[in-house]
Amino acid sequence: MTTPTKPNRRSFALIGAAFVLGLVMMAGLALLLTNIQQRKAETTEYPLRVVDIEPNELDPAVWGQNFPRQYDAFLRTQDTTISTPYGGSVLYSKLERYPAMVRLWAGYAFSKDHNEERGHFYTTIDQKNTQRVQIVNQPGACANCHAAEAPQLIAEMGWETFNHTPYNDLKDHLQVGSSCADCHDPETMALRLTRPALINALAAQGIDWTQASRQEMRTYVCAQCHVEYYFLGENKVLTFPWSQGYNIDSIAAHYDDYGFQDWTHAETGAPMIKIQHPEFELWNTGLHAQSGVSCADCHMPYVREGAVKISDHWLRSPLTNINQACQTCHKQDEALLAERITTIQDRTAQLLRLSEEAIIDAIDAIVAAQEAGATDEQLAEARQLHRQASLRWDFISSENSTGFHSPQEAARVLALSIDYARQAQLAAERLLSSQASAPASE
Secondary structure (H helix, E strand, C coil): CCCCCCCCHHHHHHHHHHHHHHHHHHHHHHHHHHHHHHHHHHHCCCCCCCCCCCCCCCCHHHHHHHCHHHHHHHHHHHCCCCEECCEECCCCEHHHHCCHHHHHCCCCHHHCCCECCCCHHHHHHHHHHCCHHHHCCCEHHHHHHCCCCHHHHHHHHCHHHHHHCEHHHHHHHCCCCCCHHHCECCCCCCECCCCHHHHHHHHHCCCCHHHCCHHHHHHHHHHCCCCCCEEECCCCEEECCCCCCCCHHHHHHHHHHHCCCCEECCCCCCEECCCCCCHHHHHHCCHHHHCCCCHHHHHCCEEEECCEEEECCCCCCHHHCHHHHCCCCCCCCHHHHHHHHHHHHHHHHHHHHHHHHHHHHHHHHHHHHHHCCCCHHHHHHHHHHHHHHHHHHHHHHCCCCCCCCCHHHHHHHHHHHHHHHHHHHHHHHHHHHHHHHCCCCC
16 A cells, blocks of 8 residues: 655645635636626716707707717817818918919809818808808808708798798807707717708608618718708709719709709809819719718727727818728828828819819900800800809819819819810800901991
8 A cells, every 4th residue: 555645845835826826817807807897888888878868959068978078079170270281170261272263253252252161160150250141141041051950940940931041030040060969869879860951862862861771871961961052942942953963964964954053153144053062972973982981981980998989079181080090991001091192182183273274264265255245145155164164173172072082083073174164265265256357347
């Protein structure tokens, strides 16, 4: 029979070390489990509401009590120091930077006042301050996208009455600019549409926005305002010109079929269209749209704070936030991505300036033909070509990406603008030549 061996000091030391290690591991596991539970609690974000948000609550500060991360980010849209090569939040006169615009819009309020837009915080403030609402008695339809009160006023007044009521009669009721309520349901926080013009435009195309995916909604909420529009009929009903499609040729055809014009050009007498910020339409023709990338993916990219992933509500140019706005998908160096963006914008800007020069030459030629005695009937072709050139230039000029949302389409549109302008110039010069060679009447 073998006699058991007594444990020595070394064995006791090993046992003790194993015991201590076990305690450390158990403590570490306990801490890990506790951390996991805390992170799980964080991912619910706000399990207890600080306040109940009423259905008609418009003040972002009230919503911010439940959603402080989003509210803090939104407050940064007050920043007026951000400058990018062709945009940003610094207020400046575009008429001073691009003086050709004064003649391109001759006879229209934009030729008197047109500034770089600031952040979403200023949507009501800046509209009330623009000279355009003083020069022209604009309809209340203009408030649709510049005041959070619009949906409530529409419910009280009716859609058509709200639209045709003069803006200056409504402005005392307009106090809140962009609001959480514009895009979110106060009960569920789900994305929603609150502006009838987009709802009506989608319905006309057979689209039920209530069946849209969340990713689609991350574009639709922006398309409530970042679109081309016009005021239809005597009631000035806010309408989107999408009956034939989103691109500028389809929009031009819509306006031509309807016989619509915003104003008569003060120098040439042409029936003109003023295009307004068609970001949604140009984006629709681009690669990002075809790849399922939403507006919010780039302008409100997801950010992580602790275990919480939220959409950044500091809406701004991706150039100020390339790491989160671009590098999530594009793995290139940040400097290379910035260079690619500005290269596209530089080339678009060059085409914009060439378009402006061509249209000014057309205006000069038409004015000369008028002064030489050309009749309205004789000038009809040149004026129509002037209209087509101008609305295509304006489509890219007033779209706030300087071509980036769809570079090839932007280049195509501006090439057409230059072509139409040169055709208008030639048509007017032929008239001028024929007037000069015509025998003097006795």
